[in-house]
């Protein structure tokens with residue numbers, strides 16, 4: 421079997437830096453060699469140690485002044501919203517009415533959906549994101565189009581058809597029965613095919629009846645291993661609306677809990693305005709939160725309490741939440757995360773930021789068996805970061821004296837220009853066009 425080796429500074433995480441001493445949370449090799457065979461990690465070590473052991477047929481790519489880390493994981497994003505990113509002026513509920521619903525109507529056309537899916541994946545890979553948990557639209561064909569595109573590129577992706585049977589324009593509504601049947605067909609077609617996984621995807625409690633949420637729970641029971649992906653407690657007007665719509669529920673999360681939607685493969689995006697009991701239920705059920713700071717700032721939703729999640733023992737991953745998030749870049753998302761935590765009196769280390777973007781994200785979506793770090797046997801999804809991507813980054817990174825400083829500079833100044841190359845299952849799926857950086 422041919423080995424492909426990549427020589428670079430290599431960083432990956434073994435533990436959450438908030439739960440162990442920081443220096444025990446990661447492995448960093450200054451002159452490292454990452455060896456890939458058959459799309460998986462075969463070895464990681466120092467170049468000095470591993471170079472002599474490489475077979476004569478092995479190829480070696482020299483990225484010596486660059487930093488390799490596992491591919492970024494975006495735990496919450498909407499592919500149909502690519503074309504409405506940066507839509508002006510509204511908070512959540514008006515933003516949905518004004519921009520989101522009209523945009524999503526177009527995805528009834530599978531050819532249209534297929535074209536957007538391709539360009540969406542191009543954009544993810546340009547930004548170093550190799551896995552994402554993705555909302556489609558209410559149209560089953562939007563999800564067929566997305567999975568077909570992801571399968572062709574051999575990407576590990578999670579996607580689901582939106583369930584939405586009320587409080588939305590008629591052409592975007594399904595019924596509980598249609599939503600159930602379409603989701604079931606999509607699960608049977610796509611879940612577990614290659615690297616693809618399905619998420620049962622009620623948009624949020626206001627757009628699903630209790631009957632629809634109950635059928636979403638039935639899908640999860642009938643298809644063990646399938647994910648669940650929705651929004652929770654993003655905006656105060658939304659929280660108040662859920663209280664009206666679900667008078668019998670203890671709180672917002674309870675509208676999902678009653679339907680059996682919590683669990684180790686469930687992700688709730690945002691979670692800004694949670695009550696004590698909601699934190700407790702998320703922890704008790706091993707459910708995850710997608711922390712989407714760019715979106716939370718853009719829609720004026722509020723500040724996520726990351727330290728509370730650490731203390732409560734709730735899993736967290738990073739999400740861009742495009743199109744409410746105004747960037748595809750997980751590096752820019754780290755910068756927004758840092759700033760929101762500053763406002764909350766919490767100093768977020770760049771180690772935590774890179775952990776959330778890689779192994780933490782993988783744990784949050786229950787894909788850590790496959791991706792998230794360079795443990796031998798894991799899928800070889802990785803990104804080559806260029807700390808000198810722009811004149812300013814070059815100038816600043818030359819003055820870094822520690823790994824912490826270098827990672828912080830990448831997180832605060834980095835964007836798509838910092839992604840020199842992206843690899844998925846060992847194949848190069850994006851190479852920066854150097855004219856973009858000048």
Ligand code: GUN
Nearest residue numbers: 520623624651715741744
């Ligand atoms: N809540 C319900 N739908 C959406 C959506 O599309 N984006 C965001 N940010 N929040 C939502």
Ligand code: ZN
Nearest residue numbers: 498651689741
């Ligand atoms: Zn969202």
